[in-house]
Amino acid sequence: MLTVQQLTKKIDRQTVLDGVDFTVHRGEIVALVGRNGAGKTTLLRTMVGIIRPDTGDVLYGKSSIFHAPELKRDVIFVPDSADALKHYTVNEAAALYESIYPSFNRSTFRETLTRYNIENKKIRQLSKGQKAMVTLSLAFAVQAKYYLLDEPTDGLDVVAKSDVLKLMITQIEQRDCSIIVSSHQLHELERIADRVVMIEKGRVKAVMTLEEARALSVKWQVVFQDEVPVELLERKDIEILSVTGRVVLFMARERSDELEAFVDSYKPMLVEEIPMSLEDVFRVQLGGEANVV
């Protein structure tokens, strides 16, 4: 079990992490979502000991990874770019990983390279998609127990994204490892994540399953008899997505009896609940102009 315990970090007098606290269990994929500047990358970098927290700890089992760095053989961080190894060839990088991590499985790595037709070139000479595949394949070949992935599909084309996601799912299926993935590609996370950790301004706003996340908020399409009431449009607790004549589509941060009664008081012709996507949840929970960074 990987436990993030009350992590707090200030950078330039600004609180970037504020009492972040959650646990990752074996065999699950945890999606780390939040707006730009919410502290996701800082959190991942802190979880693997790159950044030292002001207070708090990251425990692998019962030991702190800050006091026992050898525990990081089982906690691998994959940054959003392959810059660190750009001067290495693919084979050199594999040799480096093999010497660092005794559990590195070269044949698994080779298989991935062959499957995605990646040649033994300098990593900087590979395409962005190939770089992502190489760094992820290197990490997964280590056979570690926890993977911290920072924006693994950022900037990739549709095919490359799909390949990366397939690779992640294969790992979970074949081995009992856990993945903590930060991404803005919410529709992709929706397909693979077991739980969502929502980060807002350095704080954990919520830790929940996708079902819980979807149930938390509500998305309604309402058809009124006359025009859409101005009182509804002016409500602060909802986000209007579209207004077309008498039809309004909106999301509310929380499902409440008061909102339901409010809508009913206008005797609408139709109230239809639209399934929430993770993107909708993100937008209604973490969105808003005040949060734009």
Next chain:
Amino acid sequence: MLSKVLLKKDWKQVSLLWILLIGLGILAYTIPVFNEMQFYDEQIRNIQQNPSQYDDGVIPRDVASLETEDFFTTIPGVGYAIGELGTLLPIETVVFLYVVFGFLMASVLIGSERNSQMSDFSMSLPFSRNQLYISKWLIGVSGIILSSLIGGAAMLIMIHLSRYAFLIEGETLKVIAVIGLVILIGISVFTLSLWMGSFGGEAISQVVWSIVAFLFPIGILTLVNGSIQVITGYVSYEWYSAAMESLPMRILSPLVNIANVDTYNLFTDNSVWRDFTTIAPLSSLLFIGLTFALGLLMFNRAPQENNGRFFMFTGWLWLVHVVMIICFAMLGGIIFSAFSYPSSVILYVIGFIIGGFLAHLLARRLLYRFNLQLKS
């Protein structure tokens, strides 16, 4: 504690510089010796052709028939004009090489890592920061030692096989000791610069901080001495020389330590030799121990989130700011006071204020604005 894997990783980064250091080390130890011997030849030819221009009464009439060795033994005054074993040894050249490569290697090992994501990668590996630091230190130190071992051996062979072999006869061990001190000075400079890798958040800043730290002890002493002279009107070169030769200065500055080696008397005067074999290496070892320990401590505490900045410990910016203002104010005061003779205290004060103000503006730009710009 030491990991072969980390040595391998660091080797990949610094191998080119390391190999270059070995090559240039061999050249730095041998080419100046060759040139110096050519110079000796020329001097001897000059004496033989124009004996009257040299010490009258000392040059024998049959100067043309003298052997090379005789010019250094039987004609003491002329030997001094030509040179001796101390001037044959290329200490300055090798130390200069070690200063340049010490800064470069350290900035590649730490500063360049901070420029790229390699630093994050290293910190995420299952190794302690102590292990990371020690590996970098060992790679650099091995280059310095090996370059001196090969270069120094080549130099010794070259001298022993030359027509000036008589200069080194019976002195080989002393020359080896000099090479040993040069190695210690090289390690000192490299260790200092590696330590500065925890202050500067990228390669160029690290080099800048290394230069500052390298010159700081001499600089501050010179500024204080200059200021005292202007303010009190008391000019004492003895105080300055005594301070420069003092043990604390020799410990704090590798440059002062090597500059205090009296190569002319080293091979003739036993007291100079005793001083050389005790104070010089001990000062270097103390310096290496101190800077290594501080480097290790700071590397562990360096805020990784400030990678890319001009100065990483943002909480200490005020201290750097104050030191910059004081140093530049004294420099301004000394420069302004030199506009009149005898030196004017009023001009010193004016220069002090102007220098301090300009330093304040520079510090604000460099330490605060530039600090943030580099990051973004």
